[in-house]
Amino acid sequence: MVTKVDHIGVAVNNLEESVKFYEEILGLKLHGIETVEEQKVKVAFLPIGDTEIELLEATTPDSPIAKFIEKKGQGVQHVAFRVENIEEALEEMRRLGIQLIDEKPRYGAGGARIAFLHPKSTNGLLVELCERKG
Ligand SMILES: C[C@H](C(=O)O)C(=O)SCCNC(=O)CCNC(=O)[C@H](O)C(C)(C)COP(=O)(O)OP(=O)(O)OC[C@H]1O[C@@H](n2cnc3c(N)ncnc32)[C@H](O)[C@@H]1OP(=O)(O)O
Numbered sequence: 001m002v003t004k005v006d007h008i009g010v011a012v013n014n015l016e017e018s019v020k021f022y023e024e025i026l027g028l029k030l031h032g033i034e035t036v037e038e039q040k041v042k043v044a045f046l047p048i049g050d051t052e053i054e055l056l057e058a059t060t061p062d063s064p065i066a067k068f069i070e071k072k073g074q075g076v077q078h079v080a081f082r083v084e085n086i087e088e089a090l091e092e093m094r095r096l097g098i099q100l101i102d103e104k105p106r107y108g109a110g111g112a113r114i115a116f117l118h119p120k121s122t123n124g125l126l127v128e129l130c131e132r133k134g
């Protein structure tokens with residue numbers, strides 16, 4: 001079902017500030033910054049091997065990122081797994097009784113189609129399913 005870790009989502013207070021650690025200390029290269037209105041986030045992608053670090057900054061006070069940081073501080077907020085077909089994956093999750101946050105796929109960064117599973121069903125990890133064309 002899931003084929004790889006598409007990205008690791010890390011909640012940060014300030015994108016530009018946080019990118020410095022990944023570039024200057026870890027030697028990664030910023031691939032791009034994008035705002036995803038619907039999710040109320042600004043994201044920065046830093047590729048590493050065949051996966052990516054996705055830094056996430058809230059764009060509104062009611063962003064899930066703002067709420068996460070309020071409660072838990074900065075840190076890993078979700079892990080995204082790549083799927084071939086997100087509709088089929090959601091159908092399978094539904095069949096297996098997994099609590100879905102998104103019944104239908106939504107738009108993610110880089111034109112991905114994404115859907116979240118509730119941490120209650122995943123032993124506490126916020127899971128994002130991510131389908132990318134090509
Ligand atoms: C666009 C880009 C992309 O990749 O393309 C993205 O990733 S967008 C990434 C940003 N967007 C998202 O994260 C969308 C999906 N997230 C959500 O809908 C929400 O954040 C949520 C439903 C996971 C949590 O919402 P909330 O904080 O209002 O709910 P609560 O505070 O009641 O939390 C419900 C329970 O989940 C736990 N909980 C909350 N957030 C997380 C998290 N990130 N990881 C693990 N557990 C979590 C809380 O501790 C609580 O557990 P307990 O009850 O035991 O205390």
Ligand SMILES: [Co+2]
Pocket residue numbers: 007009054078080128
């Ligand atoms: Co993500």
